[in-house]
Amino acid sequence: xxxxxxxxxxxxxxxxxxxxxxxxxxxxxxxxxxxxxxxxxxxxxxxxxxxxxxxxxxxxxxxxxxxxxxxxxxxxxxxxxxxxxxxxxxxxxxxxxxxxxxxxxxxxxxxxxxxxxxxxxxxxxxxxxxxxxxxxxxxxxxxxxxxxxxxxxxxxxxxxxxxxxxxx
Numbered sequence: 796x797x798x799x800x801x802x803x804x805x806x807x808x809x810x811x812x813x814x815x816x817x818x819x820x821x822x823x824x825x826x827x828x829x830x831x832x833x834x835x836x837x838x839x840x841x842x843x844x845x846x847x848x849x850x851x852x853x854x855x856x857x858x859x860x861x862x863x864x865x866x867x868x869x870x871x872x873x874x875x876x877x878x879x880x881x882x883x884x885x886x887x888x889x890x891x892x893x894x895x896x897x898x899x900x901x902x903x904x905x906x907x908x909x910x911x912x913x914x915x916x917x918x919x920x921x922x923x924x925x926x927x928x929x930x931x932x933x934x935x936x937x938x939x940x941x942x943x944x945x946x947x948x949x950x951x952x953x954x955x956x957x958x959x960x961x962x963x
Contacts, residue, residue: 811854811855811868811869811870812868812869812870812871813866813867813868814838814839814840814866814867814868814869815838815839815840815861815862815864815865815866816832816839816840816841816853816856816864816865816866816867817839817840817841817842817864817865817905818835818839818841818864819862819863819864820863821841821864821865821905822905822906823856823865823867823905824856824865824906825855825856826905826906826907826908827842827853827856827867827905828853828854828855828856828909829852829853829909829912829913830842830843830852830853830902830903830909830913831843831847831849831851831852831899831902831913831915832850832851832852832853832869833847833848833849833850833851833937834850839864840853840869842902842905843899843902844899844902845886845899845900845901845902845916846883846898846899846916847898847899848898848899848936848937849897849898849899849915849937849939850871850937851869851870851871852869852870852871852875852913853867853868853869854867854868854869854870855867855868871960872960873959873960874942874957874958874959874960875912875913875957875958876912876945876955876956876957877897877912877913877914877915877955877956877957877958878900878911878912878913878914878915878953878954878955878956879891879914879915879950879951879952879953879954879955879956880900880901880914880915880916880952881900881916881917881952882916882917882919883898883916883917883918883919884919886900886901886914886916887901887952888952889917889952890949890950890951890952891915891917891941891944891950891956892917892941892944892950893941893942893943893944893950894940894941895917895918895940895941895950896917896918896938896939896940897915897916897917897918897939897940897941897958898915898916898918899913899914899915899916900913900914900915900916901914901916902914911953911955912955915939915956915958936962937960937962938960938961938962939958939959939960939961940958940959940961941956941957941958942957942958942959943956943957944956945957
């Protein structure tokens, strides 16, 4: 049954942080806005690969560069819309549930704008689960958790969900 109300993302309480985006000389552009990123080097964030813990979301990409690096802003806390992409072990299959911890799902290549919200998959290892491992500990360090299943209410692949950073 579809719900008439769900928790909607709000404007972050903290200001976006300015960082370097991508490798030196990379093709980062405004097409990367809204994509999921991870810390790659000194003050430098790069796109997540499928299965990576989510460290932040690209808020904006500036035209300016500094030392050959694109400059932009990220949000590393708060609540965002995302697209359900199934389970980490089998992207495109399965559902998300309230409270599931998620990692980056199927990604769009650099230079390709998102056509939906960024995709997330249920992390293979859920904190506190029987299979909790060292890999799960890394995911837990950057824990984003499903907070709402959106207006469809199923968590099925392709539906919009709301995720929140729970340990910022």
